[in-house]
Amino acid sequence: MRAVCDGQLAARHDRSWSKHGVVTDPHHQATAAKMRQALAIERQSRQAAIRQHADGHAVVLRALPDYDALFGVDFNPTNTAMDARNA
Numbered sequence: 001m002r003a004v005c006d007g008q009l010a011a012r013h014d015r016s017w018s019k020h021g022v023v024t025d026p027h028h029q030a031t032a033a034k035m036r037q038a039l040a041i042e043r044q045s046r047q048a049a050i051r052q053h054a055d056g057h058a059v060v061l062r063a064l065p066d067y068d069a070l071f072g073v074d075f076n077p078t079n080t081a082m083d084a085r086n087a
Helices: 026-048 064-071 081-086
Strands: 002-005 008-012 050-052 058-060
Antiparallel strands (some): 002 008
């Protein structure tokens, strides 16, 4: 059996006539396993970013730029008084 997409061969394999059978490409299984592992690692790292307060509620660690934005702090001003004097 051949499957073609936009004139290019997308798949080629023997036809399976069995009922209720599942045919899985070993390369697809390996890729799926890697993707599941990457997702598990990402979830673990997100979970590690959550700490428990003494009373048990979750405390999420935030990035410092989040606090800068919250309090209106700008560490990279585009125009300062010193720049105006030097101009």
